[in-house]
Amino acid sequence: MSICSDCAKFFQEPCDRQAHFDSWARLVESAKVCAMCALLLKSVPEEMIRQIMGHINTGSYTRLAVLDRSNAGESNIMGRGSIKCLEITTRTKCFTAEDFALLTPEAKYPSRAIWSLQGSILFDTRAAVVHEWIDQCSRMHIKCRKRNPGYLPTRLINVSNSSTSTLYLEDSRHSVQANGPVKYAALSHRWGQAKPSVMLTKASVHQWQRGINLQTLPKTFLDAVIITRKLDIPYLWIDCMCILQDDSGDWQHEASMMASVYCNAHITIAASSSDDSTGGCCIDEPLSSMISKFSIPALDGSLQHVFIRSPLRRPDLLKDSPLHERGWILQEQILSMRTVFFTEDQMIWQCRETMLGEDGIYSWYGQRRTKALAEYNFRGNGNPSLIWWRWIEDYSSRQLTDPSDRLAALAGITRLYQEETQHTPLAGLWKESILKDILWYTKEATYSPMLPNSPRHKFPSWSWASLEPGPIETNKMDFVSHVDATYVDSEIVWSRESLTSSLLKARITLRGRLFEMKDQLNLQNPDRNCPVEDHYPRRPSDVGQSLPWPMRAFSGELTGSYEESPSDSPSTHPLFRRPRFLTLANYSESSTQDETRHQHKCLIQAVHGRSNVNFDRIIEPGTRIFGLLVGTSSFKEEMILLLTPTKEGLYRRVGIATHDHTQLMRQYCTIHGWLSDEPVAGDICRKMCSHPEYLYHRVLGCFQGVEPETITII
Numbered sequence: 001m002s003i004c005s006d007c008a009k010f011f012q013e014p015c016d017r018q019a020h021f022d023s024w025a026r027l028v029e030s031a032k033v034c035a036m037c038a039l040l041l042k043s044v045p046e047e048m049i050r051q052i053m054g055h056i057n058t059g060s061y062t063r064l065a066v067l068d069r070s071n072a073g074e075s076n077i078m079g080r081g082s083i084k085c086l087e088i089t090t091r092t093k094c095f096t097a098e099d100f101a102l103l104t105p106e107a108k109y110p111s112r113a114i115w116s117l118q119g120s121i122l123f124d125t126r127a128a129v130v131h132e133w134i135d136q137c138s139r140m141h142i143k144c145r146k147r148n149p150g151y152l153p154t155r156l157i158n159v160s161n162s163s164t165s166t167l168y169l170e171d172s173r174h175s176v177q178a179n180g181p182v183k184y185a186a187l188s189h190r191w192g193q194a195k196p197s198v199m200l201t202k203a204s205v206h207q208w209q210r211g212i213n214l215q216t217l218p219k220t221f222l223d224a225v226i227i228t229r230k231l232d233i234p235y236l237w238i239d240c241m242c243i244l245q246d247d248s249g250d251w252q253h254e255a256s257m258m259a260s261v262y263c264n265a266h267i268t269i270a271a272s273s274s275d276d277s278t279g280g281c282c283i284d285e286p287l288s289s290m291i292s293k294f295s296i297p298a299l300d301g302s303l304q305h306v307f308i309r310s311p312l313r314r315p316d317l318l319k320d321s322p323l324h325e326r327g328w329i330l331q332e333q334i335l336s337m338r339t340v341f342f343t344e345d346q347m348i349w350q351c352r353e354t355m356l357g358e359d360g361i362y363s364w365y366g367q368r369r370t371k372a373l374a375e376y377n378f379r380g381n382g383n384p385s386l387i388w389w390r391w392i393e394d395y396s397s398r399q400l401t402d403p404s405d406r407l408a409a410l411a412g413i414t415r416l417y418q419e420e421t422q423h424t425p426l427a428g429l430w431k432e433s434i435l436k437d438i439l440w441y442t443k444e445a446t447y448s449p450m451l452p453n454s455p456r457h458k459f460p461s462w463s464w465a466s467l468e469p470g471p472i473e474t475n476k477m478d479f480v481s482h483v484d485a486t487y488v489d490s491e492i493v494w495s496r497e498s499l500t501s502s503l504l505k506a507r508i509t510l511r512g513r514l515f516e517m518k519d520q521l522n523l524q525n526p527d528r529n530c531p532v533e534d535h536y537p538r539r540p541s542d543v544g545q546s547l548p549w550p551m552r553a554f555s556g557e558l559t560g561s562y563e564e565s566p567s568d569s570p571s572t573h574p575l576f577r578r579p580r581f582l583t584l585a586n587y588s589e590s591s592t593q594d595e596t597r598h599q600h601k602c603l604i605q606a607v608h609g610r611s612n613v614n615f616d617r618i619i620e621p622g623t624r625i626f627g628l629l630v631g632t633s634s635f636k637e638e639m640i641l642l643l644t645p646t647k648e649g650l651y652r653r654v655g656i657a658t659h660d661h662t663q664l665m666r667q668y669c670t671i672h673g674w675l676s677d678e679p680v681a682g683d684i685c686r687k688m689c690s691h692p693e694y695l696y697h698r699v700l701g702c703f704q705g706v707e708p709e710t711i712t713i714i
Contacts, residue, residue, distance in 0.1 A: 003294060007036035010066050010084070011296045011306060017087075020064040024052060024088065027064055036308075039292060040066070040086045043097040043310055055090040063089045069099060083361065100310030101361050114346055114358045115307055117291050123283035126347065127230040129358055130340055133349045134231070134267060137338055143352035144337045149181045151264040154254060155200075155242040156184055157212070159225050160234035165215060167225065169200070169208035169241070184235035185228045186265035188332040188339070189220050190323050191240070191401060192276025196221070199245045208241075220271045223281035223342075227269055237261060252497040258412030262335035270333070272321040273344040279322075281342040309359060317343055327398040327405070327469075330391065331412040384421050385433045389440075389474040392428070396464060396472035404502075406465040411499040425499070426490055427463040427506045434490075434508065435483050435630055439476040439639055440464050441614040441656050460506035461652040462713050467616060476656065479633035484703075485512030488710060507650070507714045513629045513706040517642075615642070615655035627657065628711070629703045635660065638703065643713065651713045 010018045020040075021027050030037040044052075056062060069083045086097040103115070113125040137144050152172035159167055172182075197218050200208065214225065221238060228236045244250040262268060271281045292308040318341060323329050333339060333350075341348040346358040391413060400409060407414075407428060414425050423430045429437040442464075459466040492498075493505040619625070627640040638659040643651040 218277040219280035268336035
């Protein structure tokens with residue numbers, strides 16, 4: 001099948017945006033005879049085609065163009081190649097189809113096996129690329145050198161004899177002999193819902209030392225053996241085959257050594273596309289991308305051969321893989337000096353200094369603005385906790401088969417962080433930065449709490465590990481400019497190995513200003529007998545030029561408001577939908593600071609804006625809630641830790657809050673028609689209000705005049 005003259009132009013006259021057909025119908029018709037048009041048409045997802053046809057059926061025109069999504073510098077990196085995509089423009093919307101890679105004859109990567117026109121490519125022909133990556137990394141990358149070249153895991157699988165189908169489990173303390181450092185590969189894989197069919201137990205350890213039949217291994221493990229042998233690496237480490245699965249002592253010890261296992265592996269093999277141990281490493285299956293080869297007439301009349309690889313789904317190739325969902329894989333990826341991710345599309349290389357794709361494109365496409373998780377530099381970072389919390393934000397949304405492993409699955413990178421910073425770990429937080437670390441929060445307070453007195457999950461309430469898996473946010477820590485509370489003491493007791501055994505006791509003692517927020521945090525729904533319009537904020541058109549939805553006074557009450565317009569149905573308004581919001585505070589406009597306590601006049605809103613509440617577990621109405629002032633932000637917001645008391649006189653964390661009094665001040669003045677772009681305070685209030693003492697007093701913090709006390713949080 002030949003190509004049409006319109007398609008030939010983006011080979012003969014390359015540019016950032018090459019006009020194509022002037023209608024969708026012409027592309028569909030040309031695809032019957034032009035191979036390139038057929039590829040362009042195939043790059044448009046079915047749902048997008050339905051939307052385009054909807055526009056056409058309503059009388060819209062269509063214009064087509066081929067975009068070059070790589071600049072000149074990136075094309076040179078690829079070696080005379082580019083990334084292109086089809087753009088379809090209608091009267092009201094512009095659509096962008098899936099990307100495809102185009103390489104010219106001068107490109108250096110079409111010689112790789114992945115660019116072969118054969119659908120199925122054996123790993124034998126692809127292994128040369130991995131050898132090339134390992135060689136360059138070993139010779140040139142200083143950051144990728146082993147932390148302890150002489151280290152060996154307790155047990156290893158001997159795969160060195162490729163002529164036999166028998167493997168051997170060896171104890172590295174006795175059996176492994178070598179004239180120099182021993183190389184081993186480590187497998188990173190997902191267990192899945194069902195446990196792997198082969199697992200090391202106390203009963204099988206001696207039998208495996210006498211021999212393991214290769215054919216009894218599940219597909220993922222078998223592929224890992226093949227890969228290890230082709231890379232000339234004599235030993236392989238697989239967690240469930242090298243750690244006793246029925247010995248808690250051995251498991252806890254070996255799990256605590258994960259940092260050493262992965263840091264010192266010659267390479268880590270990651271089975272990215274496999275849901276469990278039966279899925280394999282995609283080394284003998286047809287690749288998902290399609291390779292096309294075209295002969296293009298050059299301007300001088302000669303024929304040139306170009307290669308096209310489509311479709312490209314690189315930006316989400318690793319992120320959306322089954323392996324990425326697994327909690328344990330995070331530390332395996334961070335700790336490994338070198339990792340090859342085996343995906344259904346291609347092999348991807350990641351080390352401490354670079355990320356490369358087997359096709360020569362992934363090295364920059366989809367990753368050019370993203371730092372790999374394995375890239376970290378504690379000593380060159382003035383705030384190493386940023387690295388830790390970047391890891392936790394990623395880890396918190398991943399899944400674990402056993403929730404009690406939430407800290408054990410981080411034992412490796414916890415020890416790494418501890419060694420690099422000399423900080424003391426506190427159940428997922430750190431003693432040296434505890435007053436900032438404790439300000440983690442979640443935007444979803446729908447998780448069932450895993451309370452410290454639960455027999456299975458004994459994580460303290462002040463640790464993010466006490467929640468079910470879900471996204472943890474940490475940006476509040478970045479804004480703390482002044483710390484008000486102080487760290488006093490902590491007590492962490494493990495049953496055996498720290499981080500990997502059961503947590504018997506975990507408590508921290510802080511000293512700070514504690515205040516019961518019974519008036520600020522009203523967990524009851526608003527009075528339904530009150531007219532609905534009194535609970536709704538006025539719309540912006542009703543209050544002039546006010547920027548936020550204003551607070552407004554009525555019947556001696558003050559109610560918070562929402563930046564977004566409320567629903568017309570009272571039952572769906574947030575005030576009614578979720579009783580966890582606290583919104584009412586009584587006061588009288590005629591009151592002064594001498595007649596009304598300041599705390600009765602302040603409000604914390606559980607809404608958008610600069611004053612908000614984030615509960616991280618379900619709270620029953622009527623629960624007593626205390627606030628501990630942790631510090632203030634550079635925006636003068638109070639950073640408050642929300643706590644509930646226990647019968648034993650201790651406290652449990654239930655969330656955090658930020659309270660910006662200057663913002664409330666500005667909103668209050670807006671009610672009376674006084675609008676200022678800057679927060680109102682002091683002498684400005686006196687010029688604008690008949691109750692200057694009242695307004696001036698409201699600028700003060702909720703904790704004004706509260707004396708510090710020492711409390712223990714469990």
